[in-house]
Amino acid sequence: MSQEGRKLFLLDAMALIYRAYYALNKNPRITSKGLNTSAILGFANALYDVIRNEKPTHIGVAFDTHAPTVRHEDFSAYKANREAMPEDISTAIPYIMQLIRGFNIPILAVDGYEADDVIGTLAKQAENKGFTVYMMTPDKDFGQLVSDNILQYKPGKPGEDPVIMGVKEVCEKFGVKRPDQVIDMLGLWGDASDNIPGIPGVGEVTARNLLKDFDNVENLIENAEKIDKAGLREKVKTFGQQALMSKQLATIILDVPLTFEEDALKLTPPDINKLQTLFEEIEFRTFAKRVFTDLEKGSPPAGKQAADLFAAAGEPLETIATLSNIDQVPHVYHLADTPEKRKVLVTHLGKSGMFCFDTETTGLDANNVELVGMSFATRPGEAWFVPVPDRYSEAVEIVKEFAGVFADETIGKTGQNMKYDISVLKWYEINVNGSLFDTMIAHYLIEPDMRHNMDFLARTYLNYEPVSIESLIGKKGKNQLSMRSVDPEKLKEYACEDADITLQLRIALEPQLAETDTRALFDEIEMPLVKVLAAMEAEGVKIDSGNLNQFSEQLEKEIAEVEKEIYLLAGEEFNIASPKQLGEIIFDKMQLSDNPKQTKTKQHSTSEDVLQKLINKHPIVQQILDYRSLTKLKSTYVDTLPLLVNPRTGRIHTSYNQAVASTGRLSSNNPNLQNIPIRTERGREIRKAFVPRNDKFVLLSADYSQIELRLIAHISGDEAMQEAFRHGIDIHTATAARIYNIDISEVTKEMRRNAKTVNFGIIYGISAFGLSERLNIPRREAAEIISQYFERFAGIKRYMDEIITFAREHGYVETIKKRRRYLRDINSGNAIVRGFAERNAINAPIQGSSADMIKIAMISIQREFERLKLKSRMIMQVHDELVFDVHQDEVETVKPVIERLMKSAIELSIPVEVEMSTGSNWLEAH
DNA sequence: TACCTCACG
DNA sequence: ACGTACGTGAGGTAG
Numbered sequence: 002m003s004q005e006g007r008k009l010f011l012l013d014a015m016a017l018i019y020r021a022y023y024a025l026n027k028n029p030r031i032t033s034k035g036l037n038t039s040a041i042l043g044f045a046n047a048l049y050d051v052i053r054n055e056k057p058t059h060i061g062v063a064f065d066t067h068a069p070t071v072r073h074e075d076f077s078a079y080k081a082n083r084e085a086m087p088e089d090i091s092t093a094i095p096y097i098m099q100l101i102r103g104f105n106i107p108i109l110a111v112d113g114y115e116a117d118d119v120i121g122t123l124a125k126q127a128e129n130k131g132f133t134v135y136m137m138t139p140d141k142d143f144g145q146l147v148s149d150n151i152l153q154y155k156p157g158k159p160g161e162d163p164v165i166m167g168v169k170e171v172c173e174k175f176g177v178k179r180p181d182q183v184i185d186m187l188g189l190w191g192d193a194s195d196n197i198p199g200i201p202g203v204g205e206v207t208a209r210n211l212l213k214d215f216d217n218v219e220n221l222i223e224n225a226e227k228i229d230k231a232g233l234r235e236k237v238k239t240f241g242q243q244a245l246m247s248k249q250l251a252t253i254i255l256d257v258p259l260t261f262e263e264d265a266l267k268l269t270p271p272d273i274n275k276l277q278t279l280f281e282e283i284e285f286r287t288f289a290k291r292v293f294t295d296l297e298k299g300s301p302p303a304g305k306q307a308a309d310l311f312a313a314a315g316e317p318l319e320t321i322a323t324l325s326n327i328d329q330v331p332h333v334y335h336l337a338d339t340p341e342k343r344k345v346l347v348t349h350l351g352k353s354g355m356f357c358f359d360t361e362t363t364g365l366d367a368n369n370v371e372l373v374g375m376s377f378a379t380r381p382g383e384a385w386f387v388p389v390p391d392r393y394s395e396a397v398e399i400v401k402e403f404a405g406v407f408a409d410e411t412i413g414k415t416g417q418n419m420k421y422d423i424s425v426l427k428w429y430e431i432n433v434n435g436s437l438f439d440t441m442i443a444h445y446l447i448e449p450d451m452r453h454n455m456d457f458l459a460r461t462y463l464n465y466e467p468v469s470i471e472s473l474i475g476k477k478g479k480n481q482l483s484m485r486s487v488d489p490e491k492l493k494e495y496a497c498e499d500a501d502i503t504l505q506l507r508i509a510l511e512p513q514l515a516e517t518d519t520r521a522l523f524d525e526i527e528m529p530l531v532k533v534l535a536a537m538e539a540e541g542v543k544i545d546s547g548n549l550n551q552f553s554e555q556l557e558k559e560i561a562e563v564e565k566e567i568y569l570l571a572g573e574e575f576n577i578a579s580p581k582q583l584g585e586i587i588f589d590k591m592q593l594s595d596n597p598k599q600t601k602t603k604q605h606s607t608s609e610d611v612l613q614k615l616i617n618k619h620p621i622v623q624q625i626l627d628y629r630s631l632t633k634l635k636s637t638y639v640d641t642l643p644l645l646v647n648p649r650t651g652r653i654h655t656s657y658n659q660a661v662a663s664t665g666r667l668s669s670n671n672p673n674l675q676n677i678p679i680r681t682e683r684g685r686e687i688r689k690a691f692v693p694r695n696d697k698f699v700l701l702s703a704d705y706s707q708i709e710l711r712l713i714a715h716i717s718g719d720e721a722m723q724e725a726f727r728h729g730i731d732i733h734t735a736t737a738a739r740i741y742n743i744d745i746s747e748v749t750k751e752m753r754r755n756a757k758t759v760n761f762g763i764i765y766g767i768s769a770f771g772l773s774e775r776l777n778i779p780r781r782e783a784a785e786i787i788s789q790y791f792e793r794f795a796g797i798k799r800y801m802d803e804i805i806t807f808a809r810e811h812g813y814v815e816t817i818k819k820r821r822r823y824l825r826d827i828n829s830g831n832a833i834v835r836g837f838a839e840r841n842a843i844n845a846p847i848q849g850s851s852a853d854m855i856k857i858a859m860i861s862i863q864r865e866f867e868r869l870k871l872k873s874r875m876i877m878q879v880h881d882e883l884v885f886d887v888h889q890d891e892v893e894t895v896k897p898v899i900e901r902l903m904k905s906a907i908e909l910s911i912p913v914e915v916e917m918s919t920g921s922n923w924l925e926a927h
Numbered sequence: 928t929a930c931c932t933c934a935c936g
Numbered sequence: 937a938c939g940t941a942c943g944t945g946a947g948g949t950a951g
Contacts, residue, residue, distance in 0.1 A: 204950095205951085576948095576949080578932095578947095578948055578949070579948080579949055579950080580930085580931055580932070580948095580949080581931095581949075581950075582949090600930080600931070601930075601931095602929095602930070602931090604930095604931085606931085606932095607931085607932085608931075608932060608933085609932080609933075629932080629933080630933085630934095632947095632948090633932085633933060633934070633947080634934090636946090636947060636948075637933085637934070637945095637946060637947060638934085641946090641947090658944095661944075661945095662943060662944065663943080664942080664943060664944095666936085666943065666944075667944095668943085668944050668945070669944085669945080670944095670945060670946085671945095672945090672946085673934085673935085673944080673945045673946070674935095675934095675935060675936070675944075675945085676933090676934040676935035676936085676944075676945065676946085677934080677935070678934060678935080679934095679935075680934085680935080684934080709936090709942095761941080761942090762941060763941095764941085764942070765941035765942040765943095766940095766941060766942070767941065768939090768940050768941060769940095770939075770940050770941090771940055771941040772941080774940085774941090775941080831938090832937085832938060832939090833938060833939060833940080836938090836939085836940070837940085840940085840941065840942070841942075843942085844941085844942045844943080845942085845943095847942090848936090848942065848943060851936095879935075879936065880935085880936045880943090880944090881936065882936085
């Protein structure tokens with residue numbers, strides 16, 4: 002082999018592992034034993050891709066060691082900002098080492114040095130021996146080492162190509178003349194992730210300009226006088242030494258005591274036995290198949306001869322597990338595009354007992370799309386596609402051929418995110434009846450805090466990769482095609498596959514509902530709720546846009562005034578909406594606080610609680626807070642809501658997501674109607690714009706009073722709290738009397754306010770620190786209050802301890818209606834992570850039971866409204882509140898119905914109170 | 928796209 | 937000795 006052909010790959014293990022973990026862990030991979038293998042798989046794929054595609058002749062993987070490094074000794078803050086390594090990663094590392102050993106690749110590590118230094122040192126030595134070296138890492142710092150023979154190889158994101166950075170690319174990226182200036186850039190600019198400070202206020206652009214004039218940091222400091230801009234000159238003078246130190250920190254060490262030994266790094270065939278044992282343990286079936294099939298085919302790493310590999314493989318390949326894959330199941334997908342074919346299909350569906358269906362549409366907004374087609378499946382491997390024409394009147398006629406089977410109560414329906422299909426079909430005069438099975442929601446109950454989209458479910462449960470929507474209509478953006486323009490044959494394959502897969506998912510998921518004891522919750526609450534939500538969304542809510550537009554103009558003026566005032570007080574103009582710039586102004590320039598809180602990325606925090614504490618330091622603070630609240634109102638609500646009025650209905654239609662919140666709550670988006678302002682005077686103006694459909698109607702709001710505290714009183718059985726609720730005493734006053742050990746009549750406003758904060762804290766899983774922050778009192782006092790609380794409400798304390806114990810034993814907690822939340826970190830060795838899990842253990846049953854309760858109420862109210870054939874409609878849900886658009890003549894009918902059904906949704910051992918009132922807008926209805 | 932901030936319960 | 941209250945969605949900036 003020629004000298005030129007020698008290719009050395011040096012992998013930066015930890016950087017690659019982190020990257021792999023965060024890229025994959027959105028859909029975490031967890032083995033049957035509960036091991037999170039996201040990091041392992043991500044790294045394995047990256048490693049294997051490189052071996053296969055780049056065919057290195059030599060390879061090594063560099064790790065950091067636990068010993069403190071030279072840099073720590075120099076500068077103690079270095080990397081101090083780093084968060085603790087996620088447990089999923091630390092547990093993965095031993096497996097990743099096994100994997101590397103399985104591939105017969107040496108692991109490189111030297112005490113006292115970082116992986117960067119090891120890579121740098123070896124890269125230089127190898128270069129001298131005539132190798133082309135690829136440093137495989139996403140870390141931009143490596144740019145400093147790049148030369149003609151040393152390149153940086155940045156692995157691509159899933160589905161994207163890797164990027165190779167040579168001298169030219171590095172210089173372009175950093176805007177410098179030579180790669181070695183990268184460290185000067187980093188020295189001036191800083192690097193948040195490594196806690197390298199740089200010069201405050203100097204960003205990428207300034208750093209680049211300085212280097213253009215002064216070449217390097219040392220020279221810059223020496224010639225600081227020559228800087229034109231006065232402000233910058235001062236900064237450089239003040240922080241010059243810090244920049245120099247930053248540069249040193251960013252410099253990769255090239256004289257680590259180790260020698261590049263060619264033979265040790267030579268790529269050799271993998272150790273099949275080791276790999277197979279590992280793959281079995283971590284349940285890597287697909288990856289194993291890929292590796293071993295390649296070996297079998299002799300698509301050899303590094304151009305090795307296939308014979309070599311077979312010799313190394315040792316044992317027969319039949320032992321490798323084969324995968325079930327629906328691609329291998331023969332399937333038949335039909336096109337039902339004539340009246341005759343449709344009639345046959347309808348008859349078939351009518352006799353089926355249950356069918357799975359899916360709709361294809363021109364967009365994502367169920368209340369503003371056109372139907373392009375429908376697909377149906379009745380057994381795995383067979384499906385039908387019914388194209389729906391462009392013209393609405395024709396479309397309705399065709400779709401209505403299916404009205405009978407859709408409406409048939411005796412035919413069950415299966416789908417993925419059925420609320421969407423049901424909503425779309427409403428526009429085509431279709432009513433969907435019969436028992437529903439929504440695979441998305443089934444999975445939501447089985448694994449509440451994972452994702453539930455079909456592609457993920459298909460991969461996880463069927464080991465199948467569905468045809469992507471992108472392959473039909475392209476990536477989203479202005480060039481995306483319409484569903485209408487897709488070739489019918491292709492669309493048929495895609496649509497039928499969706500129905501087919503969904504049906505198979507039902508088969509996979511149904512037993513798991515039973516296993517997790519969530520079948521009743523599914524059948525009696527979640528599935529009936531799907532149609533209730535579809536109805537509410539279709540109803541929508543009327544908005545008074547004129548009112549909002551007027552308000553917008555008023556806000557505009559106020560913002561302009563505040564803005565002017567802020568610039569005046571600051572002595573310069575800047576972007577107030579940029580937390581970065583704002584932080585520099587009030588902390589660096591104006592020095593309003595010497596101890597500003599830092600955000601994750603080393604910036605000064607400018608969040609409200611921080612500013613609130615500085616409010617007496619300078620008048621600019623209040624102005625900033627005003628500016629923030631004004632712009633928030635304007636951009637998020639006042640200017641946005643009128644744009645979301647649906648042209649078909651003249652109303653706003655939110656979408657309630659039933660499979661997002663891991664506690665069981667709903668969430669609302671497009672727009673979010675669950676966070677409309679109410680707490681401030683100006684914010685309340687927005688609620689005035691939510692109005693009844695016409696002057697014959699009023700809005701009625703009904704909300705549960707203190708439902709979460711009532712639930713904890715009920716669940717815990719705490720006598721003291723139950724007694725307070727039974728006597729109808731204001732719960733926060735009662736709490737104050739108890740913790741301050743005084744009579745109810747002696748409770749002051751402040752005591753009540755404190756008690757209220759404590760009560761909230763209880764629901765969230767209180768900590769002394771959290772309480773002291775919120776009450777702005779010393780931690781000792783907060784601790785004292787908490788201990789008083791637990792003494793006086795011993796039942797609550799007992800509940801908290803018991804629920805944590807339960808979680809430790811079972812790995813999950815559950816609500817009154819058996820909704821589960823799994824807490825995988827509850828037995829973690831990491832106190833911080835465990836703390837989160839413990840607070841979730843306390844909160845989830847309460848927040849979740851409250852969600853169970855209002856969901857039940859919504860279903861029964863909807864049923865009762867239908868039974869009574871009322872004109873009034875339920876139109877919104879805000880966690881503990883229901884909003885109705887009520888016909889004037891029905892107000893007195895509807896009130897007792899709502900009250901009774903909300904109160905009786907779940908029977909508690911204490912009274913449940915519901916507050917109701919009506920008005921000509923949402924604010925008045927409160 | 929990630930982060931920060933802030934609106935609600 | 938660690939950092940900290942639970943659950944969401946959305947808009948802006950900056951990379």
